Amino acid sequence: MNDKFKKALIPFVLMLIFNLGTYYLTYGHNFGAGLSPHVGILLVSGLIFGPYGAIGSVVANFLCDLIRGYNPILAIASAVVSFGVSYLAYMLWYENYNGRPEVSRPKLNNTSNVILFFGIIIVCGVLYSLTHGKLFYLLYPETIRINTLIEIRYFLNFINSSFIFGIIGVWISNRFDFVHIPKTSKKEYNKKLYRIMGILLILSLIVTLMIDCNVNLNSYIIITELIAICLILFIYLTKPISSKIITINHKSIPEEIMNIFLLATLAIIIFGISISGDHILITAIDKLLPLDKTEIIISMMAFIDVILLIFLLPSISVLKYIERKVIEPILSFAKIEEFIHENEKIESEGLVDLYSNYINEKTEIGTLARSYTELITFNNNYIENINEIEGEKERIKAELDIATKIQAANLPTKGIKNENYTVNGYSKPAKEVGGDFFDYYELDEEHLAIVIGDASGKGVPAAILAMISQVMIKQLLKHNQDPSRVLYLLNNQLSENNPESMFITLWLGIYNRTTKELVFSNAGHNPPLIMENDKFKYLDIDTGLVIGIMEDFDYVTEEIILSDEIVLFTDGITDANNDKNEMYGEDKLLNFFNEFKSENDPIRPLLDNIHDFTKDAEQFDDMTLLYLKIKND
Numbered sequence: 001m002n003d004k005f006k007k008a009l010i011p012f013v014l015m016l017i018f019n020l021g022t023y024y025l026t027y028g029h030n031f032g033a034g035l036s037p038h039v040g041i042l043l044v045s046g047l048i049f050g051p052y053g054a055i056g057s058v059v060a061n062f063l064c065d066l067i068r069g070y071n072p073i074l075a076i077a078s079a080v081v082s083f084g085v086s087y088l089a090y091m092l093w094y095e096n097y098n099g100r101p102e103v104s105r106p107k108l109n110n111t112s113n114v115i116l117f118f119g120i121i122i123v124c125g126v127l128y129s130l131t132h133g134k135l136f137y138l139l140y141p142e143t144i145r146i147n148t149l150i151e152i153r154y155f156l157n158f159i160n161s162s163f164i165f166g167i168i169g170v171w172i173s174n175r176f177d178f179v180h181i182p183k184t185s186k187k188e189y190n191k192k193l194y195r196i197m198g199i200l201l202i203l204s205l206i207v208t209l210m211i212d213c214n215v216n217l218n219s220y221i222i223i224t225e226l227i228a229i230c231l232i233l234f235i236y237l238t239k240p241i242s243s244k245i246i247t248i249n250h251k252s253i254p255e256e257i258m259n260i261f262l263l264a265t266l267a268i269i270i271f272g273i274s275i276s277g278d279h280i281l282i283t284a285i286d287k288l289l290p291l292d293k294t295e296i297i298i299s300m301m302a303f304i305d306v307i308l309l310i311f312l313l314p315s316i317s318v319l320k321y322i323e324r325k326v327i328e329p330i331l332s333f334a335k336i337e338e339f340i341h342e343n344e345k346i347e348s349e350g351l352v353d354l355y356s357n358y359i360n361e362k363t364e365i366g367t368l369a370r371s372y373t374e375l376i377t378f379n380n381n382y383i384e385n386i387n388e389i390e391g392e393k394e395r396i397k398a399e400l401d402i403a404t405k406i407q408a409a410n411l412p413t414k415g416i417k418n419e420n421y422t423v424n425g426y427s428k429p430a431k432e433v434g435g436d437f438f439d440y441y442e443l444d445e446e447h448l449a450i451v452i453g454d455a456s457g458k459g460v461p462a463a464i465l466a467m468i469s470q471v472m473i474k475q476l477l478k479h480n481q482d483p484s485r486v487l488y489l490l491n492n493q494l495s496e497n498n499p500e501s502m503f504i505t506l507w508l509g510i511y512n513r514t515t516k517e518l519v520f521s522n523a524g525h526n527p528p529l530i531m532e533n534d535k536f537k538y539l540d541i542d543t544g545l546v547i548g549i550m551e552d553f554d555y556v557t558e559e560i561i562l563s564d565e566i567v568l569f570t571d572g573i574t575d576a577n578n579d580k581n582e583m584y585g586e587d588k589l590l591n592f593f594n595e596f597k598s599e600n601d602p603i604r605p606l607l608d609n610i611h612d613f614t615k616d617a618e619q620f621d622d623m624t625l626l627y628l629k630i631k632n633d
Contacts, residue, residue, distance in 0.1 A: 008056030011045035015060035032153030040161025044169040046086030050180035054086035081131045096243040103243040111320045121162045129155035185240035194239040400432040420513040425626035426603045434622035435462025448511045454570040455504040483508040483521035484557040494548040503548040518562040529567040536593040565629045572621035
């Protein structure tokens with residue numbers, strides 16, 4: 001079903017139900033006598049459904065007027081005026097008045113909207129009752145003597161039923177979302193002219209009331225008043241809607257408060273209308289007062305409205321005070337959400353200025369404002385510090401990347417492979433740089449130096465110690481090829497100035513390819529694996545003392561005949577842990593090499609074997625491996 005047709009059909013059906021239903025239930029009262037709730041449908045239809053709702057309710061009301069026996073000319077004139085009244089409610093709601101926080105769909109969520117809602121009901125009620133009173137004056141001369149009473153009847157019925165249907169209609173429309181929201185017009189128009197027309201419309205109603213009270217009316221005056229009021233009304237209704245309409249749907253604290261207030265107000269009105277229609281009460285009053293029963297109903301409605309007015313004025317004043325002193329500051333504070341972005345400063349001088357308006361308050365609002373202001377300051381200072389730290393981290397990262405490249409470049413990049421032997425190595429630090437290193441290089445045509453070391457700790461300090469040791473060993477070997485003597489000299493130099501008590505384990509060997517003799521010395525490093533009789537075993541060697549702790553330590557020179565293969569490693573290999581906190585260990589390392597029968601490089605297969613064991617567990621120590629394989633004829 002077409003959306004516009006639905007917006008006209010719903011008011012059409014409601015008007016038929018309340019108009020004819022009330023008419024027949026009250027035994028055919030016309031001219032506003034008794035209860036006439038259908039007049040409130042006109043206002044609510046325009047307010048919620050816009051021009052489509054106004055048309056739907058007016059067409060139904062026109063048909064009802066004919067059924068109820070009104071003059072066809074009166075029914076047509078009433079339809080024209082009723083459309084203007086219904087559409088006026090829609091236009092007045094979407095007007096952007098000074099002091100109104102925002103223009104939105106019909107919502108009674110703050111005192112401004114509630115006061116506007118009451119104002120629309122009163123203006124439209126006065127307009128409807130005055131114009132219809134004058135139409136009756138012209139077309140039903142027999143009602144002239146009670147013309148003022150008819151206008152009062154319609155006015156009381158209009159404001160009471162509009163209030164009830166309005167609250168219920170707005171509540172339902174906000175839950176089922178069938179409100180007609182106008183599109184903001186970009187058409188240029190004379191704002192001053194329409195502002196004047198709006199003022200003139202109010203003034204015309206006031207002037208008409210004054211004339212009616214102080215002048216003997218006649219048809220010419222009535223026609224003039226009708227033409228003037230309708231002309232101003234329909235000129236005003238041509239005004240384009242230019243307000244920016246907020247369509248965000250969310251619950252707010254003011255709306256919750258207003259709901260309670262409006263429910264209480266609604267209960268008072270419904271109670272008043274219900275007792276005004278109570279047959280026993282009407283009969284009792286009828287015996288006491290010389291009034292027609294229908295006038296008793298109107299009098300009781302007027303009495304209830306007076307009570308309601310006494311309730312409304314102080315209540316709205318209190319709510320306005322709460323809104324200004326509590327709700328508005330809280331809503332202002334809530335705007336901070338728009339300015340909060342992860343890892344960013346809250347850049348909004350206006351927001352801080354907004355909080356500053358409440359800083360001197362002695363209430364909890366002042367405490368909250370001061371807290372928010374300090375929070376913004378602390379947050380921005382924190383973000384600035386974080387940004388500085390992040391900048392420093394980026395600088396350190398860049399420097400570490402360079403250090404990683406330097407350390408990697410200081411290690412052999414290719415293995416040595418000739419007719420006598422193959423030597424190769426691998427090192428992977430746990431962090432960007434590490435304390436492990438390995439090295440191999442030919443000292444001359446017969447001798448090959450191989451060295452592996454593991455500095456204490458991890459990261460940059462360990463890397464510096466490892467690189468210093470690597471460079472110093474290379475320099476010392478140029479003048480002395482005795483491994484124990486080299487370790488002795490290196491130990492003394494590093495122990496001489498070592499305030500952090502750092503140390504390094506080292507294994508240094510020199511292989512003679514002619515004699516196949518391997519001369520080596522150990523400084524606290526893991527014993528290597530050596531192959532003898534086609535089987536690997538751990539070489540039994542002197543432990544020695546780690547480098548850098550104690551000066552003048554005499555290291556032991558040992559020698560073996562290397563006829564097959566030797567594997568050197570750091571404890572990062574054997575100490576590799578899995579997620580069950582189990583170590584790879586020396587036994588698994590020994591088993592791997594005993595089971596590895598390929599002539600290919602064993603480094604990658606060993607790393608894969610360790611990875612299969614550790615799976616996704618994080619590497620916590622540097623891992624370094626070096627092997628020397630002798631080629632036999």
